[in-house]
Amino acid sequence: MLAERIARIQSTALSKIESAGKLEELEAVRVEALGRKGELALLSKELGKLAPEERAEAGKLLNAAKQALESRLEDRKRVFAAAALNLRLESEWLDLTLPAPGIRPGSLHPVTRIQREIEDLFTSLGFTVVDGPEVETEHYNFDALNIPPSHPARDMQDTFWLTDGHLLRTHTSPMQVRAMEKFGAPLRVIAPGRVFRNEEVDASHEHTFYQLEGMMIDRDVSVAHLIYFMKTLLSHVFRRDVTVRLRPGYFPFVEPGFELDGQCMICGGSGCPVCKQSGWLELLPCGLVHPNVLRSGGIDPEQWNGFAFGLGLTRLAMMRYKIDNIRLLLGGDLRFLTQF
């Protein structure tokens, strides 16, 4: 009977599908059973010979058998594909601990790093970062800062004089007057830069180092404001609250002038060799801008006043990275510089 033959073909094909070990065997089964010249195709040709009612019945059986086989074939194909994919993935194991090709990133100079942090802080506080010349005039470096030629304060700074009468700036303070001239009042600026002292060098003294000058001019700027900014600055740099103290310090361009000390970060104030047992580290000279300096910058001291401070960037970098020899900073030794 036709129905039996269909059932037989189906069951034979199904068992071949189950036993197929690879994709090609499945394909062979498909061609044999479902192909244009396959067993089911041959059977379907015989349908014409049947009576119409039998033909409909047999057609249904034939279609059902086709669908069952096709569906099973698809299932089996998916299994084979998944296995093949797994095999491929398994073979593609990569050792990700191998170094990445190409060049390693370089480093920024420790002074650059600390300088940028401070620039970013002050920019966020409404300050402008200004740059100035390394070759200065006597006027900006001394006279305009209330340091006339006979002033003993000139001894504090051993100056590189140039043969044409210029000099290498001994501090970033000339930028106070230059900024006042350029921007007028009110004013908030910082001026980081390279400064020079004509001195003997050793592990803690360099003839070339970096400072950062800061200045704020407005109506009624007070010592209270100065302390606020200095505390903010130091907490930012040292990434923690820093206890500070202000004591008298003499600088001709400020009045009153201060030395701002921070509590020693090494010993926490109990005394150690770094702070010479005092518990304090001298961090920044600062003060209220001397009226003569405001006048030098073309600003009326009866209308405006301000504070100024000077930060030793080199010293700060040395403190942060515990650098014990200042000459490493401009020594160009890449074994040192690549550490930052």
Add this chain to the structure above:
Amino acid sequence: MKFSYRWLSELVEGLDTDPRELTRLITMKTAECEGVEHVATLLDQASPARVISVEPIGDSHNRRVVVETPAYGVRTLVCGAPNCRPGLMTVYVPVGRKVIEGVESDGMLASGKELGVNNDHEGIVELDPEFPFASDWIIEVDNKSLTHRPDLWGHLGMAREVAAITGRRVTDPVRMSLLPQGESAILVEIENYELCSRYSALLFENVTVRPSPLWLQYRLEAIGLNPINNIVDVTNFVLAELPQPMHAFDAAKLRGGKIIVRPARPGESVPALNGETYATDSSNLLICDAEGPVAIAGVIGGMESSISDSTTSIVLESANFNAASIRKTSTRLKLRTDASMRFEKSQDPLNTARGLARAVELLQQVSPGIRLVGGLVDNWRQAPAPPPVTLPLDWMDRKLGTELPADEVRRILESLHFTVKSKSDRVLSVAVPSWRATRDVSIKDDLVEEVGRMVGYASITPAPPQTPTVVPPGNPERVFEHRIRDLASAQGFTEVYNYSFFSDEMLKAFRMDADSLVEVANPIASDRRFLRNSLVPGIWKNIVDNVRHLDYFRFFEIGKEIHLRPGLPPEERPRFLAAIYSRQDATPALFELKRLAECLLKTVRVDMDAEPREFEHPRRVGLVRCGDSDVGRLFEFHPNLVETGRAAVLDLDLTMLQVLQPPVKPYQPLRRFPTSAFDLSVIVPPRSKAGDLHSVLAAAAGESLVEIDFLRTFALPDGSNSISYRITIGASEKTLSNEDVTAIREQLIAAVQARGWSIRG
């Protein structure tokens, strides 16, 4: 400047603050102390001793000595001092019990040096009756923090501060009544009162020159002044106390009974106390007698008129000299003395007579029988006292950022010897004491400091300012520099900072012409004489130094070239330099640097029309350009400079780099029609430049060009090169047909052939 705690105690009534605490208070309120040292500590356990007997020990220079002391009774000890003799009053210290030369020695008799009383180690101390058996504490104050305080160069000045800090009274050691009245026996002429505003002097006779009593030697020794003889020691004592520098002349050596204060005349020189002879000029002020110079005013006395053992009469000078003039002289003669250091801070003219009064009292103690001859000489052109300073208290409150009651301000100022009057409820009129008025305090801002430091800045609460928020002016140059730093470091370059000077080594290696460099007038080392007008030598030095440790490295520097401009101030030009060193081969290094240049400025190219400089590899140097503008140079170091390995350098003008950054422009719409591409391989003669071929192809493709991509180049057996490009073309309004593409390709081939090159394959 060293301060003796005992000396201060004599000047401050009832001072009992611990010396270490006092040191801290001085730092917080007056001037920075560098430390405090306990000195002459042996004296705390020492005792006066009378030598009872001295017996020899065999042939030894040591002798067995028995002494009697009030504190320790009778002691036997061994002593080698030649001046040890029965009956001598000396000092016994109960330290060092041991057997010497078979004798049990219990303690020691001390020399002045051992005790810290003077510098004498020849023998044991010969005690005089007034000697204090007590150690001292020496507080050392940073001289820099005393620059503006002429008064703090003496103990009395510091005593005034200590009294104000501790709420005590200060004792003035000067008794003006000791100054003699009547006609003076000497004549003083001052040529220029600007340079010497006051010259006071006294003549003494029946003088005995001998060592000072021990108490005086101890006082001077403790603060670092060497005891010399009683007369000189008294002048040094007054210098360290008031502080009034003085000078004692041997009156017998002064010619013509007259002193003239005047600028040096051409050719004059002064043989000084220290054995040197100083050639002076008209900027130096001299003290002269009727015949010539006897001292350099305010700096050093002359040799001939100095005090000697045979001196029997003296002229004691106590004068006030112009600070700037003294400073100039001391700088010119390279001679800084205890006197010049004080005068250059602007001393109080009132102190000249006070100094003499103090000296009279001391000289009577140390040179018994001394007699004054005549009255005080006092040649003085007194400057008018400066007007009182008006101090508005509300203004001061705003400056300090705290509110202070008027009474408190008044109390503080008066404790510092200012004379305070009320102008109105909240305005004071403040007269400055003479010793603060010479330079230190003249405006109301100076008074803010006086009040602030005494109140203590710790009492001020930090507060943010109440100011409007405004966007500050920008600094695009600095932002650009930082961007470049980030870019370079991301590309593997490490930042170096080099000095602004050329070392001798660099000058030599680069055969530089020193005349073209900015020069330092006062170099203290030969590696700091010339300023760099190029960053290249510094980079070279970095390479040479690092080659010793590393086989491959890359680094960069951003710094300023400083250029000499005749007749104009030196010009500073910011540069960016990057370098790659490789022990193997640096050909790719040059291209890595070229790529870095392209990262910094997309549109740069490298042209090969550079005139090679001596330190450059003549066949590996290019000019970095953008459009018509020069941006810098790309080169490899000449093997003469870098012997092993290769080092490539990119040297760019930072300003040009920024100026040439492409402007903001609207984007180009994406192509609507597909493009076509074809490859061309061109055979060119040796040393032809790919850049030239590129230009030819680009020009020939004209408007239809979308992209030219370099594929590869290689040398052919005959020495010519094959260079391959992939050319992408397209049109904005249509898809190119095969015929279009072929036509353009033919166009390109024709252009290549027109240059005499051929197409490969």
